Amino acid sequence: MTAPLRLLLVDEDPVFRLGLRIWLEQTGEFAIAAEASTSTETLDQLAALRGNSTGETAVADGPPVPPETEAAPLTNPTVDLVVLDLGLGQGNPEQIPGLRLCEAIKFTYPSLPVLVLSASDEPVLRAAAEQMGADDFGIRGLPVQDLARLLKRAVNGSEPVEITPPSPSPPPPNPLVRLRRGLRQDALRQIEAAIAETLAERQRGRTTLWNDAVLAGRYRELRAARWLVNRLLATPNLEQAATASASPPPPAIPPDSSQPSLPSRPEAAITTTDRVSLQRGDVQSLVFEAVFRRLQGSLANNSEIPLEIDILRDDRRRELFYLILRQLEDALGELRQAQVLPGQLGDRTPEVLRDVWEAVTTDFFGRYYTVTTVPDMPGPELPVVKVLLQEEAVVRTQLLEPIPLIPQLIGHLLYRDPLPVDGSLYIATTPEALSRSRELLEHLLIQLANGVMLPVLNRFGDVEQIKKNLYSRRLMSTRDIERFRNDLSWRYRWDRLVNNPKAVFESQYRLFGFTERGIQPYFIYAPRREELDQLSGIQLSVTLAIEARDAIAPRLRSAIAFVGSGVVYVLTELVGRGIGLVGRGILKGIGSAWNDAGFKQDRK
Structure with missing residues (x-):
């Protein structure tokens, strides 16, 4: 079995990198050695990979030196191909453009293949890339199968890629x-x-x-x-x-699966067909792809329950979910490499969730990001990540520990363990198990995102730098932020005292998931007898009150219904008839008096 090709992805769009990584790694023919979003980061990654392969210590030396003054070519790093975005640096004039970066890479590492991807297939762009030393040129929107063949051709230089010949132009329309x-x-x-x-x-x-x-x-x-x-x-x-x-050429794959196309812009969704062959992928890929598709829709909170992520702008909220999904994928890969036994997942789950939370917090804010608590005033700058990680105990108690069925979810994704659905075990590849796994993963993403934002609201809730970079416009004022924090506090108190005991008593878990309209809560069934036996104090009183209501309410309703029917009978049959008789007598008397008056007038 040949080793997978090691790739270095260079692209400013994290969504494109994540989608490309998911689809290429699941084929088993490619491995992502490193990723970069800027020119400087790309050169640092190449130097670090070369240092790892030669035993040297690589130090980043900033932008590339012009070819006229640069030193002799270096040996290649431990990477087989660099996948470079042609539009790199277009929005930042201080960054080295993609073509210049391609030239610098080829001059420093002449034998390292470089594949340039562009949003359009203009001949002038292809010629410019070839002039700068690119080994091949492709379109960002290529189907994954064609892109995989293009990657192999760029590395080997001999495998032809079948491209559909251009059809003749249609006649001009009338x-x-x-x-x-x-x-x-x-x-x-x-x-x-x-x-x-x-x-x-x-x-x-x-x-x-x-x-x-x-x-x-x-x-x-x-x-x-x-x-x-x-x-x-x-x-x-x-x-x-x-x-x-x-239309692209038909892919040479079984008829029960189809290849998606990668997005050519950040807003484009990476889509897959609903029917994917389980022989070509695993359960983890299917579930992660389903969740990734749902992240392309609305991420607004359409429930009446406040969430910490409500304060984020839409773009930052989406970015946070992408980071969490990627870190969870990395964590599962590390568990698989560590060969953790299924019986050990229950003990390792809290550690895994804590590590994912710390990694996402660090990546989302930046390890060395600092802020000043008083704007426009000289003072010490606080390291944001270091301060946020001090809230680990609060996040673990309020958000991470209550997440349900995480060991079962990890066992299902790693080892294809059966998953309990409504009290019954379903095989890992059944639609019921895959759907429940997706629901649990969506809830895990939302709770981890809330866990990232909870320390921010506690420590840096009203810091202008944080508000400018993260917050939504409707929650910018101090009053709105304090009201939002108070709503969250009351929600946690009410959940702890009322909602959670009620859910335990009803054998349910409340989950949050992604729908077409946004984030919505719903309930799933799961036995919780052990938790019910451990309730005490106010929580136990709530369950007793619910039980008393269930015991008394039907009888009380029956008694009220019986009394009500009796009252209706008395009013209609007795009082109503009596009133009817009285009214009839009154009308009869009025009629008699009218007749007597007419008779007297006739006699006169």
């Missing part, structure tokens, strides 16, 4: 087709703008139930209108020609 296409494009632009406005209005904050229902209805109507426009104003000949020319 005026009617152009008119329909123009109308469709204009209508779709207006509909997409209205959809974006509706989604933005729903994500601005918590709205009333009525407004939420109206916005949801408007969103459905806009989607239906978009579908109708695409059908009524479609141009079949032009659409089929464009599809035929742009």
Whole structure:
């Protein structure tokens, strides 16, 4: 069995790197040796990898030296290929552009292959990359199978990559087709703008139930209108020609699975088909891919329960979830390499969660990130990560320890252990087990994200630097922040005294998961008899009150219903009839008096 090709990924987009890493590593033919998001970091990684291979100590020396004054070429680092983004440094003028970085890498390590990926397939870009020494050139949106073959060709230099020959250009459309296409494009632009406005209005904050229902209805109507426009104003000949020319060659894989395409921009979702062959991947890949797909949707909290992550901006919230997902993947890989036995997972789970929390906190804020507590005033700068890690006991007690079924989840992902679902054990590859595993992983992600933000609210809740970099606009003022913290405090008190004992008594766990509308809570069944026996004090009183209500309420309702039916009988049968008789007598008397008066007038 050949060793996997070791890659160095250089891209500013963490979403693209994460998706590329997940898909390439699951094939078993590639391994990600290192990742970098800047030119300086890339050169440091190459120097460090070379130092590890030769026994030297590498020191970063900043930007690359021009070729005219640089020293002799060095030996290659322990990496087989550098995958470089052509658009590196476009948003930062101080950073070395992607082409210059490619030139520096090829001059320093002439025999190290470099594959340049670009968002577009312009011939001038391909020629520029080849002029700078790139060994191959590709598109960021290539299907994963084609990209894997392109990586092998860049390393070996001999394997041809089959590329679909360009089909002849379709004939120019007639005026009617152009008119329909123009109308469709204009209508779709207006509909997409209205959809974006509706989604933005729903994500601005918590709205009333009525407004939420109206916005949801408007969103459905806009989607239906978009579908109708695409059908009524479609141009079949032009659409089929464009599809035929742009479609990639069919992948040589079994018919029960299909290859996704990598996103060409941060906003693009990495999608997979729902039916994936279990022979080509494992349970962990399936569950992580399902959660990763759900992270592409709305991440707003649409429940009435406040969460620590509510204070984050949408982009920072998404970035935090990506970091947690990646750290969990690394932690599972370390457990697999350590050959931890399934029976040891219960004891190792708290340590694993703590390590993941510390790693995510460090990566999210930066190990050396410092802030001053008083803005515009000279004073000592506090190391943020060091201060946040001091809250480990609080985070562990309030958030990490209450996360349910984590040993079972890890055993399911690592060893394909059966997973309990509604009191029954299901084989690891069944849809029920995979769905429950995804639900538990989503809840774990959300609680770890809350654990990252909880120390921030406790220690740096009103620090301007933190607010500017992380907080949402609707929670920027001191009053809003304090109200948000008070809501969280009351929520934890109410959960500890009422909600958690009630959930234990009802044999349920409350989980948070990702839906189309955002984060929503729901309950799953699980036996909790041992926890029920350990309740005491107010928590035990809550369960006794619920039990008393369950015992008394049906009988009390029956008694009230019986008394009510008796009252109704008395009022309708006795009192009502009596009132009816009295009224009838009154009406009869009025009629008699009227007749007597008429008779007297007739006699006169």
